[in-house]
Amino acid sequence: MANRKPVPAKQVARILDVAALAGVSVGTASKALNNTGQLSPATRERVRRAADQLGFTPDTRGRALQSGRTYTVALLTTDSSGRFSNPIMRGVEDVLSAGELATILCDTRDDPLREQHYLRSLVARRVDGIVVTGRRTEPRPPIDVPLPVVYALAASTDRADTSVIVDEQQGAASVVDHLRGLGRTRIAHVTGPVHHRSAAERASGVVDHAGTLFAAGEVLFGDWSEQWGRQATDQLLRSHPDLDAITCGSDQIARGVCDRLRELGRSVPTDIAVTGYDNWPVMTQASRPPLTSVDLQLEELGRQSAQLLLDAIAGTRRYGTLELPTRLVPRESTLGT
Amino acid sequence: MANRKPVPAKQVARILDVAALAGVSVGTASKALNNTGQLSPATRERVRRAADQLGFTPDTRGRALQSGRTYTVALLTTDSSGRFSNPIMRGVEDVLSAGELATILCDTRDDPLREQHYLRSLVARRVDGIVVTGRRTEPRPPIDVPLPVVYALAASTDRADTSVIVDEQQGAASVVDHLRGLGRTRIAHVTGPVHHRSAAERASGVVDHAGTLFAAGEVLFGDWSEQWGRQATDQLLRSHPDLDAITCGSDQIARGVCDRLRELGRSVPTDIAVTGYDNWPVMTQASRPPLTSVDLQLEELGRQSAQLLLDAIAGTRRYGTLELPTRLVPRESTLGT
DNA sequence: GGAAAAACCGCAAACGTTTTCCGTCCTGAC
């Protein structure tokens, strides 16, 4: 880590250089490379050769200025951990990179000042559109920019905005259906803080869909930790010793439940089946036994969001909220070995 | 999700509009807004007012074309999970967003074709520079672009390139020092695959630095799972029943070790102290007891990388590899309660 | 062989900035 040298001034080829080498005008060169206008096949080929020879790549800055589009979109997220925004980002990129769009990542860290800063910067850059996402599913106030926007995972509070979210009720229902199919008839539910929208929705989904199969009196709200899963297990077994299934609002809670049941000598799933939620591999795989869980299909959510954003950019905007289905992933914690 | 309306044609103000409103030429307007040239305070103020009134934000496209810089850099990563690249990204953003630079995220998913695709796109965009990172620490082949590049976490195989990596040896040594300070004298090490560079480096760091305190005969290589941690614990207790500390190459392994020790009725840390590595909160916090671990300081690594990239862009490039220190985070698994 | 039509290609404007250079006006000194 010592010596310093000046960076050599790299000269990249411009279309002017290509045109000169091919012996044509820049306009002609442009047409040749973009397969537009009417040119003889011979000149087209000659220009292409020249471009190859010089390693020419058209400067998107010029193109952006001319076309009015930057072929850039931004992902604005509050989820620093990336637990949720990473899969969404992958889905978004999937769709966008096919269309030669690039994605700028802006992590607001839940700081309104940072958010404002980023928005100004993005508007200055004339990005083609913005995908807004978060780590929680509570609806959020819309952002105020003269650009197409799609809200992913957390809907906009303005119902007229375009939002794509997860159908939590359906996810919870699929868990209940799964357990019913396995003959379970006395179901409980343990989840996170009552004021978390996802906790509340998953809980009501389970309770509503289970009907008389819900045998635990009430849902146990706590936090998203394994610790709480263990504690809740004790509570449940004391108040309702005859349970044969415990559904959880997250994989962490479910893992705590499994751990505690094992410590108490109760077999999962023979005595009691356990289900998680989120399908977080690091939890579902490491749990003993591995957890049946609900996959949020966030990559698909990202893809859909990106597609809607592209539509909005193209001028055909869809208004309102789109709810996407989840996918149940059965594992040993309900199926056994 | 039904009706479709055409998006109204949003007209954003150009500097021409500002100039017209202020009654000056565009050149003058530019100077007024950028505090350059020599203008009377009165005109300067008049132009500013006009800009405010129109909500004018200068179009970075024009600026980029004129200045030769795009004020955009890319983070090229192979780490889809984001486990490592997320903190690095945060650090990078920290430094870059202060300079009004934006960060494009490119996830290659370990696919050389995708990587090529992204590189072409980035060169076409004339980004100012690229930070290359990965989820593993093995040195990687350099990328071939006419741009400043900094390699973060995984160094370039070309030693003349600029790389910023973690000093794994130092991290391992700090664990040993910690245990020695607590009076532990019979230390073992359990880690991941032998052909993983980070596993090998951490292992040799522990062995070399522990000297005669290393009492386990040899390092146990396996995989990065809790399962392996549990299994290795059995092996170790059989072969070396008198151990008083087990150091692990990852937090997952360490958690497995703790779980198994508890199942066997051995107290952590009274009987045996346990340490992890990576300081992954979801593991260190959830483990019983919480894990003493080594923090990789990835955010700092991101900041340093970004700073070196800025230097390179400015023309003062530093060649070679910079190794950053880690930070030991003591918790109950060595300290007790 | 001539005219009409088609094929081909160049010119110049346009996108939105910044910056250099130059002209005009004013001030003040002699």
Added chain:
DNA sequence: GTCAGGACGGAAAACGTTTGCGGTTTTTCC
């Protein structure tokens, strides 16, 4: 009253591309 110099602001080029229009050449047809 003239001139030098400074203060101020405008005109135009430059960045790199795309595209509409018009001009020139070639082909086609009678």
